[in-house]
Amino acid sequence: MEQNTVQILPDATAKSLRFNKDGKFSIMHITDTHLDHDNIEASVWLIAAACDREHPDLVVVTGDNVQNDDDAAVTKKYIDKLMTVFQTRNIPVAITFGNHDSEVGAMSREELMAYYNTYSCSVSVDEGPLLSGCGTYHIPILASDSNEMRFNVWVFDSNDYDGNGHYGNVKKDQVDWYKAKSESTEKANGKKVYSFAFQHMIVPEVYDALIECKRRKLYSFEHINNKGTYYHFDPNGINFGTLNETPCSGYENDGQFEAMVERGDVLAMFTGHDHTNAFGVKHKGIDIVNSLSSRYNRDAFSSQYGYRMLRVDENNPSVYTSDVVHWFDMFTLTDAKKAEKNGDHFGAKLMKDVIRRGLREKMFLSFCRTSGALLSGRKVTYKH
Numbered sequence: 001m002e003q004n005t006v007q008i009l010p011d012a013t014a015k016s017l018r019f020n021k022d023g024k025f026s027i028m029h030i031t032d033t034h035l036d037h038d039n040i041e042a043s044v045w046l047i048a049a050a051c052d053r054e055h056p057d058l059v060v061v062t063g064d065n066v067q068n069d070d071d072a073a074v075t076k077k078y079i080d081k082l083m084t085v086f087q088t089r090n091i092p093v094a095i096t097f098g099n100h101d102s103e104v105g106a107m108s109r110e111e112l113m114a115y116y117n118t119y120s121c122s123v124s125v126d127e128g129p130l131l132s133g134c135g136t137y138h139i140p141i142l143a144s145d146s147n148e149m150r151f152n153v154w155v156f157d158s159n160d161y162d163g164n165g166h167y168g169n170v171k172k173d174q175v176d177w178y179k180a181k182s183e184s185t186e187k188a189n190g191k192k193v194y195s196f197a198f199q200h201m202i203v204p205e206v207y208d209a210l211i212e213c214k215r216r217k218l219y220s221f222e223h224i225n226n227k228g229t230y231y232h233f234d235p236n237g238i239n240f241g242t243l244n245e246t247p248c249s250g251y252e253n254d255g256q257f258e259a260m261v262e263r264g265d266v267l268a269m270f271t272g273h274d275h276t277n278a279f280g281v282k283h284k285g286i287d288i289v290n291s292l293s294s295r296y297n298r299d300a301f302s303s304q305y306g307y308r309m310l311r312v313d314e315n316n317p318s319v320y321t322s323d324v325v326h327w328f329d330m331f332t333l334t335d336a337k338k339a340e341k342n343g344d345h346f347g348a349k350l351m352k353d354v355i356r357r358g359l360r361e362k363m364f365l366s367f368c369r370t371s372g373a374l375l376s377g378r379k380v381t382y383k384h
């Protein structure tokens, strides 16, 4: 006799947030902070400065957050430093994980999430054992003057690695959860609710939005798992930003992107993982967007790292703005002098370092943009 199996999926709904009285809502995307002994003070100082500059309504942190130490107390110390930035400023923060968070070290994803959630500013959810990974949930954004859900934020754990040691992806059970939740949200609201999706790993469909070439050329990058095949921006496509390295998607594909296309409620998905990529491509109606790493250390690129700001209006939620802010965009020498005068010697020294290294990297970025635009035969709009 045939048996009906009922798929049980967790609710995984975070605490709701609300559009401001002026109808606006802003989200700061922070990713790949890789906080460790060497970069913790500088990275956290810069993230705090970014929060003071932007006053975001929500921060989403998409993985490879903390270098998980063998000693859980050390890992917790790094988490404390990061979360204190948001807690002291009363900024809600949504956490998910990357491939490195629980790769080595003393704490599992569930233990890490439980610790992040000891901070009241965290709106993150451990969805429980019914879904793969830890940190797949959604955050309803309600209208400024009613309890109508006017926007939605999906957060996915794109897992760490597949069975062959390649980068992970959002698994079928998580895709099923998204589809069910997307449908029930539409039903409850009487219409589709526009949304963003955030996760660590980019989807493999990013390659479908690029142009394949058989030979490596300037600004082309080899496919993550199809060696000998190179890709660059499509001169006729809608793309923006700077593609500096191969998009490192998972090898496996359980249909997340196609499900989003089918459901039609995701405007854009934002990922990290590829530290130097700050670009977006539009594919099948969805913007696939990668944000820069948000750490600061001595590595060659880190003064061009930074964060992404997203802004939505409740009166027109199908349109959004997106801006990449590099660390070097944030300060002038006058700011450094002011900090010095106020006794913030650490901040003053850091700002000067960012400005000095930023000058070189600005020239490099400007070269990439100009030559990339010329090579692709069109004027590329580098609106991030």
Ligand SMILES: [Fe+2]
Pocket: 064, 098, 099, 100, 200, 273, 274
């Ligand atoms: Fe990563």
